[in-house]
Amino acid sequence: MISAYYFGAISLILIGLYAILTKRNLLKILVGLSIMETGVNLLLISVGYVSGRTAPILTEGATPQTTVDPIPQALVLTAIVIGVATTALALTVAINLYEKYKTLDIEKIRGLRG
Amino acid sequence: MMQYASLLIALPLFSAFLVPLIKRAGKKVILYYLSLVTLIQTGIAAWVFKEVYTSGKPIIVIAGGFKPPVGINLYIGHFAALFILIIAVVSFFMAVFSIKAINVDPIDKYAMLFLLLMLGATGMIATGDIFNLFVFMEITAISAYALTGYNKTGEASEAAMKYIVLGGIGSSFFLVGIALLYGSLGTLNLAQIAMLASKINPTVAQAALALLVFGLAVEAELFPLNAWAPDAYQASPHPVTVMFSAFVVKAGIYAMIRIVYLFKDTQAFMGILNLLLILGTLTVIIGELSALRQTNVKRMLAYSSIAQVGLIAVGFGVATPQAVDAAVFHMLNHAIVKTLMFLAVGYVAVTFGSPHMENFKGLGKRMPLTAFAITVGAISIVGIPLFNIFWSKFKLLLAALQVGKTGIVALILGASLVEAVYYFRLLHLMWFEDGKGEKIEEDLALGIIMLLLVALIVVIGVYPDFVWGIVQKASADLYNVAQYVKNVPLLQGVSP
Secondary structure, eight states: OHHHHHHHHHHHHHHHHHHHHHOOBHHHHHHHHHHHHHHHHHHHHHHTOOTTOBOOOOOTTOOTTTBOOHHHHHHHHHHHHHHHHHHHHHHHHHHHHHHHHSOOBTTTOOOOOO | OGGGGGHHHHHHHHHHHHHHHHHTTOHHHHHHHHHHHHHHHHHHHHHHHHHHHHHOSOEEEEGGGOOTTTSOEEEEOHHHHHHHHHHHHHHHHHHHHHHHHOOSSOHHHHHHHHHHHHHHHHHHHHBOBHHHHHHHHHHHHHHHHHHHTTTOSHHHHHHHHHHHHHHHHHHHHHHHHHHHHHHHHOOOBHHHHHHHGGGSOHHHHHHHHHHHHHHHHHHHTOGGGOTHHHHHHHHSOHHHHHHIIIIIHHHHHHHHHHHHHHTTTSTHHHHHHHHHHHHHHHHHHHHHHHHHTOSBHHHHHHHHHHHHHHHHHHHHHHOSHHHHHHHHHHHHHHHHHHHHHHHHHHHHHHHHSSOBGGGGTTHHHHSHHHHHHHHHHHHHHHTOTTSHHHHHHHHHHHHHHHTTOHHHHHHHHHHHHHHHHHHHHHHHHHHHSOOOSOOOOOOHHHHHHHHHHHHHHHHHHHOHHHHHHHHHHHHHHHHOHHHHHHHSOOOTTOOO
């Protein structure tokens, strides 16, 4: 059962990578980047997942034997925040690029060469 | 007393958040405030450096009173102490340079990002926890993206976008590597990873290390992921270029080497070393050949910088103690020389509007001090004796000869030859061609900084022994993993 999560996570990473490498529209590339980050987050979560256990929140009856590994979840929280910051910055830059070049096609945005 | 070393992280962070308050006092004040903060940081870094090198013991800061591996620790050993000092000094110089070079608004955002970039690089070098390393890497990366696009021209945005996309791919790879390591070892502490390294399946270790190396290759500017570097160097504000070349790259390559060397005694190590050698060699060849045909001096220096990083990676890839010594020495020398070069070229670009080759015609007559600084830097990079890079290249050559890798000897000599071609072309342009325009009054503060760096280059070149001793201690910190594990006070009885 756990392998389904790994399979899903890795396919998400590959879909994202495919979008980054082949798409010409800048926004599609950024969507690909987000998909890739989601896949990585899913992979991290599934590393710490133990089948049949509950969320690692300190409530009554929660012991280390009944919850999943909390560390990957803490890591993913951090990774999500970082991902949001990167995406927001990337979109800001994309707006700026559109204002300067009047296009989002990366084949046409070529001010720097050599 | 030791806990005060955490100020190295805390000071830039708090100062960055104080910037909006300082802004009320006026725009020019912000840049002076920036110089003051970086000066204090330099003071703390110098104290830490003295403390580590006189006591011979690393400073270990334990966050929140939880011993590692439960808590997160900072590990400031000989290597980290040396490079944190370099980061602080270069940042201070660049804060002074910013007063002259930065006049695009919003300056308060610039000061904030500047401090965060310094904080991120310091943290990457000081941390002892692999996920903490990821967080600091992202702090460095995000502030670097924003600073690259700071000028808001089309070119700057384009360079920033390239950097963001490559950096995003890199950080995803890095996280997958962390997931593999955590999944098989159950720990994130670097010392504990090193302790358990022999228990991990060699194939998994190799895959995880390859992913981590590729993830960090973005920051470290190794070949397949360094397409952003020349553009970012060219388009970002001049002080930021210096910071990229002097320490952001170094922090990336340090993190890479630290993680790879944790697995020194396992089977996975040899494969990763070969990967490093191949990546480094390709980086040197492509960097040098691309530098040859540049007409923009800043871009040419960027390619040269990439090639030097490739040489450092090759040195770490050889992985004998002598080669690691040489590579660390080259890191130090490269940081000094490239700070000088990018500072001087940036100053020329600020004065004449752009760092194009045209503007360097007859520079020897118009800005003699700056031209002199560029000359010393260029001669040093090419590897002429009596200048500092000669010694690190020479030691690297000897280390490669010792293990019989003649290919690397040929690589180093070939790279020096190509460097000689394009640097001497620049020197010829500066001293022997007539340019138009009168002599220009040079800035006093920048002149003093440049002369200091020139003096450092020559002093290390003539008396390398003192610095060589420091470098050997620093590289032992990197190479001697058993000692590293012993130094970190791991909580007994906690095992994954």
